[in-house]
């Protein structure tokens with residue numbers, strides 16, 4: 001059994017409640033349930049969390065060190081600003097997949113740059129909340145490759 005860490009940055013607690021034209025109608029609880037189902041079906045477990053506070057995301061990345069087989073992270077707006085989250089991810093030894101619900105490259109120019117992408121093994125953007133499931137399935141698949 002392996003542990004996978006799924007982290008969400010600021011404002012993603014509002015998923016499904018605002019701006020459905022950009023972020024869809026599913027809530028973060030729906031995303032967590034879908035990810036948990038995938039993990040449990042394969043005999044694994046997940047730690048799924050969201051925070052509006054940068055330090056909390058960093059603490060969870062630190063806690064994943066040596067314990068988690070991979071991180072799926074949607075850093076929200078911290079994607080575009082946080083060297084601190086990048087530094088934390090660089091201390092984590094297993095794969096990192098960056099997920100964005102929207103296609104950040106189709107949006108404002110300030111969303112086009114991601115600090116986290118310089119660390120991530122892969123980036124999924126614009127495929128809605130399905131991106132989380134794809135990322136998790138990929139990490140699970142890597143265990144046997």
Ligand code: CA2
Nearest residue numbers: 011012014015018076077100101102111
């Ligand atoms: O597309 C994504 O997943 C983003 O990471 C979402 C961030 C945004 O700052 C990034 O550029 C792209 C924003 C998250 C805000 O989430 C909300 C969800 C529902 C309603 C309002 C905000």
